[in-house]
Amino acid sequence: NGGGGEQPSRALAKRGGGRKRQREHPFIVTEAGEVVRGKNNGLDYLFHLYKFLTQVQKIAKKRGEKCPTKMTNKVFRYAKEEGANHINKPKMRHYVHCYALRCLDEERSNALRRECKLRGQNIGAWMQACYRSVVEITAPRGWDIDAIFGEHPQLSVWYVPTKLRQLCHAERNNATASSSASGGKGTAA
Amino acid sequence: NGGGGEQPSRALAKRGGGRKRQREHPFIVTEAGEVVRGKNNGLDYLFHLYKFLTQVQKIAKKRGEKCPTKMTNKVFRYAKEEGANHINKPKMRHYVHCYALRCLDEERSNALRRECKLRGQNIGAWMQACYRSVVEITAPRGWDIDAIFGEHPQLSVWYVPTKLRQLCHAERNNATASSSASGGKGTAA
DNA sequence: AGAAGGACCAGTGGTCCGTA
DNA sequence: AGAAGGACCAGTGGTCCGTA
Numbered sequence: 001n002g003g004g005g006e007q008p009s010r011a012l013a014k015r016g017g018g019r020k021r022q023r024e025h026p027f028i029v030t031e032a033g034e035v036v037r038g039k040n041n042g043l044d045y046l047f048h049l050y051k052f053l054t055q056v057q058k059i060a061k062k063r064g065e066k067c068p069t070k071m072t073n074k075v076f077r078y079a080k081e082e083g084a085n086h087i088n089k090p091k092m093r094h095y096v097h098c099y100a101l102r103c104l105d106e107e108r109s110n111a112l113r114r115e116c117k118l119r120g121q122n123i124g125a126w127m128q129a130c131y132r133s134v135v136e137i138t139a140p141r142g143w144d145i146d147a148i149f150g151e152h153p154q155l156s157v158w159y160v161p162t163k164l165r166q167l168c169h170a171e172r173n174n175a176t177a178s179s180s181a182s183g184g185k186g187t188a189a
Numbered sequence: 190n191g192g193g194g195e196q197p198s199r200a201l202a203k204r205g206g207g208r209k210r211q212r213e214h215p216f217i218v219t220e221a222g223e224v225v226r227g228k229n230n231g232l233d234y235l236f237h238l239y240k241f242l243t244q245v246q247k248i249a250k251k252r253g254e255k256c257p258t259k260m261t262n263k264v265f266r267y268a269k270e271e272g273a274n275h276i277n278k279p280k281m282r283h284y285v286h287c288y289a290l291r292c293l294d295e296e297r298s299n300a301l302r303r304e305c306k307l308r309g310q311n312i313g314a315w316m317q318a319c320y321r322s323v324v325e326i327t328a329p330r331g332w333d334i335d336a337i338f339g340e341h342p343q344l345s346v347w348y349v350p351t352k353l354r355q356l357c358h359a360e361r362n363n364a365t366a367s368s369s370a371s372g373g374k375g376t377a378a
Numbered sequence: 379a380g381a382a383g384g385a386c387c388a389g390t391g392g393t394c395c396g397t398a
Numbered sequence: 399a400g401a402a403g404g405a406c407c408a409g410t411g412g413t414c415c416g417t418a
Binding site for chain 2: 379380381382383384
């Protein structure tokens, strides 16, 4: 379980009070399997979305309509229609690379969460650390993040986050520059 | 081969005359390999676009930018910038299913062109006939046109034409209905 | 009439920034 | 301050319809 416990928050449930819809509680850094206020945390939400995509695909196929292969606006809309009010596009996109780390190397993902929690770091710091870990993982494959996303079933349905792609690209350029500077056989400048 | 001869029309070339840009000559039905006014015909244009896509992909990859896998607006724009004034999106999309027939069964495509030409049919009639042929080809695969496009390298870069998908869907429904009506083992109604 | 293609439009991918 | 998410925007997929 990717970042916490069981069910979506119901902070928004009792509308009888006439109050505005409450925001979800902010995510916090947790260890694997740890429950937070009896609800899920970030990574679980991303896994949930995979199921919503599958539903949307099944419906489209049955109707003979164009069938989405990615996490499109249509899928987010469907999730919301199905009552998943805790899911929204900007938030989910914000954490996709954390989900990627978890998909690509679960042990490493768990270790990083434990470490960040011990240090008392906030979600933002953990999220930043996830970028570094994913970039390292892509190194043996020439930092080809598109290929790595594409080959993993759970990951291939997500658009590669812009920032992650930029980081991988920068790292590849660094490596090429230094290997050619040191007389290596990298691509010429 | 794909529908005519050698080079794009130069009807638009001499702008010295101060005239407006001329339209391309309308496509006409040709046999495989037949030259028309010393220029290409429809199917060749589609094959050309594959090369433009490859270029766009190479540039995007080098820059570490998002890399298109399909024939997007970006590719059409690139083709135009490279001077391919004879290519435009609505025209090319109009003939994608004809290109598909050619990719999937070249002999059959050639035979159909010969037949339509003999009958003196116009481009529109040939185009309609192409729909029927492609739908027939998809039958053994359960009319799954998306799968068939996806598996063919040349074809997978094109969005499945809406009308073609609808025709395949209708045909599948027909088959299901009649097989269940006749006591076959199709999906129940 | 038959066909080429400029130009439009609804809904997308992407994410900023006013909000709590 | 740190984070959730409504709402916006440039550029897309799709194709109509005024044009030649």
